[in-house]
Amino acid sequence: MTDIRARIADETKTAMKAGQKERVMTLRMIGAKIKDADIAARGQGKDALADDDITSTLRGMVKSRQESVKLYRDGDREELAAKEEAEIEVIREFLPPEMDEAALEAAVKAAVSETGAATMKDMGKVMGALKTKFGASLDLGRANGLVKAALSA
Structure with a gap:
């Protein structure tokens, strides 16, 4: 198990024990996205994703949520934008720090x-x-x- 996968699994268990439902949902969604990417890679004859590939997948998740936030704000749907922003914060926990x-x-x-x-x-x-x-x-x-x-x- 890669380092990022292990961290996600550990964080999911911790959030479940703490009763953090929204966080658990987001962490499970991240895990499902990584599994989907693994399955797609296997279809191309590759092994499970390495941490670099997982990081790219997570960056894609952040980008799509940022686009959703903009659309929700344009549509005056602040509660949905806030939900997407909360998911972005959880996903970013597993990304390396960005260069300034x-x-x-x-x-x-x-x-x-x-x-x-x-x-x-x-x-x-x-x-x-x-x-x-x-x-x-x-x-x-x-x-x-x-x-x-x-x-x-």
Whole structure:
């Protein structure tokens, strides 16, 4: 069992014992999403997800909930937005700390110079270098915008 899976299982047991129903539901939902991703990976002949893959899955869950929050707020459904935000907070507990903006900008600049990227055609090389160097600790969505800005400047 990977580290993240073990933490989720432990947190689920703790929340159940403490009677935290909403937290238990969110933790079970995370576990189900990871199992679904495992099944999809097995269908492609891969083993169970590694922690980096689980982190990517969790980032996807956060992103979809952030989009839902925006839609709920636009539709004046504050109670549903609050529920999604509570789920985001639980999911983020299992994500590595995000780089601050300055560190991310420095990493992008370093990757651009290391790869010799000059145009938007080189974006894949830069993103690949960032992913190789930082793995799951890097939010590729945030990095993407900075890479585009660096290459179009």
